[in-house]
Amino acid sequence: MTYDCAIIGGGPAGLNAALVLGRARRSVALFDNSQPRNAVTHASHGFITRDGVTPAEFRRIAYEEVLGYPSVELLPWEVTEIHRTDHRFVAVASTGKRIEARKLLITTGLREIFPDIPGLRDCYGTSLFSCPYCDGWELRDQPLIIVSENSGVFHMAKLLYTWSKDLVVCTNGHAVLDNDQKQLLKSRNIEVVEQAVTMFIGHEGKLRQVEFADGTRIERTGGFITPEWKPKASFQGSLGYEVNEFGGIATNEWGKSSVPGVYAAGDAAYVMPSQLIFAAAGGSKAAIGINMELTEEDFV
DSSP states (O other): OEEEEEEEOOSHHHHHHHHHHHHTTOOEEEEOOSOOGGGGOSOBOSSTTOTTBOHHHHHHHHHHHHTTSTTEEEEOSOEEEEEEETTEEEEEETTSOEEEEEEEEEOOOEEEEOOOOTTHHHHBTTTEESOHHHHTGGGTTSOEEEEOSSTTHHHHHHHHTTTOSOEEEEOTTOOOOOHHHHHHHHHTTOEEEOSOEEEEEEETTEEEEEEETTSOEEEOSEEEEOOEEEESSOOHHHHOOOBOTTSSBOOOTTSBOSSTTEEEOGGGGTOSSOOHHHHHHHHHHHHHHHHHHHHHHHTO
16 A cells, blocks of 8 residues: 555644545555653643643544544554655654655654753753743743853843743853843843853752852742754655755745655744644645645646
């Protein structure tokens, strides 16, 4: 059997694409090894009708809906290899299972690379986060810290000022703010610390203190960390698609990559901010693009 589309990744982008393609009566092989990046998150926000849903519940509801369409098949494996042959794509799973598909949609997302700071992982997802739109409301009016090693920390500080006026900005040993930026933050009573963070101190995921390189500590109950983003999986070597300036798969507005038949959506295309609703919308658009392309081919 040759599927109409193979979807690599079962996050919100892949699931929504499978839903749209299933409703279009297209045969879909949906690969999902059940290792979502947001599994550490206690609740997801900003998705209308699903605000506050846990990642596990979101996936349960999604799969209940998606697999209600008989042309969608879940393949619970990791794809380790993809290559193209005779206008078909061959996806090889870690089990050795091989399938062929006319079109390919990559929705494998990103992985986060954080500074190696003791205590960070213990608090991440409970009191330390990366997206203020996702978790700023829950930390409103609390004493917060922003830790970032790039110049985007200035924008992040201005943004978070909406949720809390009690902010400390830490550049973790990097000089990324100019004097004008420091003065503007100071005028809003936002302290800037350029020392490295040596430890996050908390209890059961709840941040209590932050320790710096000189041994000083400050009281904080939450904060935001800017990670470095890298593709969770890359098939560029075998497929040869172009990447954008952030390392994601470069696509047009319908998720189509530079390689005929290859599409990408969600975080795999580096769609920011990294939210459920953005990824799901991207999956829907890519699915429509794929279905339009299949339709035109069927009438040749």
